[in-house]
Amino acid sequence: MYRTHTCGELRSSNVDQNVTLSGWVQRSRKMGGMTFIDLRDRYGITQLVFNQETDDAALCEKANKLGREFVIRATGEVKERFSKNKELPTGDIEIIVSSFDVLNSSEVPPFTIEDESDGGDDIRMKYRYLDLRRNAVRKNLELRHKMTIETRSFLDKLDFLEVETPMMIKSTPEGARDFVVPSRMNPGEFYALPQSPQMFKQLLMVSGFDRYFQIVKCFRDEDLRADRQPEFTQIDCEMSFVEQEDVLNTFEGLAKHLFKQLKGIDMKEPLPRMSWHDAMKYYGSDKPDTRFGMRFVELTDIAKGKEFAVFNSAEYIGAICAEGCASYTRKQLDALTDFVKRPQIGAKGMVYVRMEQDGTLKSSIDKFYTPEDLKSWADRCGAKPGDLLLILSGDTSKTQKALGELRLEMGSQLGLRDKNNFSCLWVVDFPLLEWDEESQRFFAMHHPFTAPKPEDIPLLDSHPGAVRANAYDMVINGVEVGGGSIRIHDSELQNRMFQILGFTEEKAQAQFGFLMNAFKYGAPPHGGLAFGLDRLVSLFAGLDSIRDCIAFPKNNSGRDVMNDAPSRIDDEQLEELFLTLKPLPVKK
Secondary structure (H helix, E strand, O other): OOOOOOOOOOOHHHOOOEEEEEEEEEEEEEEOOEEEEEEEEOOEEEEEEEEOOOOOHHHHHHHHOOOOOOEEEEEEEEEEOOOOOOOOOOOOEEEEEEEEEEEEOOOOOOOOOOOOOOOOHHHHHHOHHHHOOOHHHHHHHHHHHHHHHHHHHHHHHOOOEEOOOOOOEOOOOOOOEOOEEEOOOOOOOEEEOOOOOHHHHHHHHHOOOOEEEEEEEEEOEOOOOOOOOOEEEEEEEEEEOOOHHHHHHHHHHHHHHHHHHHHOOOOOOOOOEEEHHHHHHHHOOOOOOOOOOOOOEEOHHHHOOOOOHHHHOOOEEEEEEEOOOOOOOHHHHHHHHHHHOOOOOOOOOOEEEEEOOOOOEEEOOHHHOOHHHHHHHHHHHOOOOOOEEEEEEEOHHHHHHHHHHHHHHHHHHOOOOOOOOOOEEEEEOOEOEEEEOOOOEEEEOOOOOEOEOHHHOOHHHHOHHHOEEOEEEEEEOOEEEEEEEEEOOOHHHHHHHHHHOOOOHHHHHHHHHHHHHHHOOOOOOEEEEEEEHHHHHHHHHOOOOHHHHOOOOOOOOOOEOOOOEOOOOOHHHHHHOOOOOOOOOOOO
């Protein structure tokens, strides 16, 4: 028998029992004639004790040779610990070892297997199988497991069926790039890995499976960042005979269930809803972080018309009011100016107005505006003595996005973005279409099957850019954790949508013919939503990156540095697949 108990199981009630434990050596300590070994497994740590005065000398000598991460099996008697460790659940007891075996030795690991490791991201990803031994990472995967169990339980009670959909499908280039898979049996032809099961779940609705879900892998060949991976997991759902309200109520219920079961947070009030237009107007983002205020205030109408050319040439002038920040030094303000001028943010500069404690207003553009002008700005922003106005100007869309980044930066500096505080909302009424200047055509803001608001359908021909989508996103702490829409179920309306998106009849048939044909046989009204499981887990765990809630993630270059993927394949495989490789471009 390798073990009678786990290393996190024994308590004072087990004193005087003879037990066997197996696990990894966390650390070894010698104190005089005593040797203490912390033995670790997935469940916890138990202290093993060897005493040179009372134990067999050979046993103690063998114990002294144990290194970190050796795998051992130890048998002994549970005793009450003289010096208790209140930090450990097993800290009241220890094992007086009578015998042990080394099941496997270990080389010295490349970083410490501790909660606070000395390993950087790269080395930890290379040796991910060691990184997964750390409590901090293991707890994230346990949370992920519990979230999937609770999700399945909740949806099962609402009569949802879990149905698997294919992993190798037809490529549909609209949206992100597909990962493609060559077919040996069909030379010159390719499968694509699914960006989502969108069309298959709609087919399931046509098939009469009125409530579907799937916890499913999805794939997108796009540039990566902390909250993106080339392969990710969705809680994918679809419902028939529903309107937007039905979908929102169902999945708001799922979110509240997860918060209550996994975080002990009971959200009784309905989640607030915000239109996409208001999200952009007041936060500069379609995923606003509403844990704190600092909403935008537009000053365009009262800041123009003076001698300050920067404002006079601007389409939009907007401000945020940072409470209690009038004490910011010139160095701090210059750092904020440098922040908004970063290429990825793109503002040309920043103006500030400081309201001193006595109500006096001081600004970086004093010479262009009277105290009365500045007071009108402060009044509109609701500024109080001690507050600071930060103002950006320029093109409306770009300036609002830059002001949104500045707002988040101020929120971070002021400690307003507490990871243990959760603020959830629905963002609704997205534009159905977005115009691309480069290609001079409309693209679907979500996907081509998103239904327009019924009252906006007449605008499809005259003002397509003004049409609102029957679409919705759930946002938590400034992170889009899920989104979906009511789908188009009418073939005629779907054809109009394809025409607006620039699809010829032949192209639409080639890419989506099987779905369009299915709709001819009685498609019910339907809609759905997909939650990003990785993002939900990372939010619940308080992580900055989704990588640490995925067992074997890729790095920011899309590489698995542990097993060196992607990699070249040999010429025989290429020949079998009827593929030839072009020479790689020469790096400059």
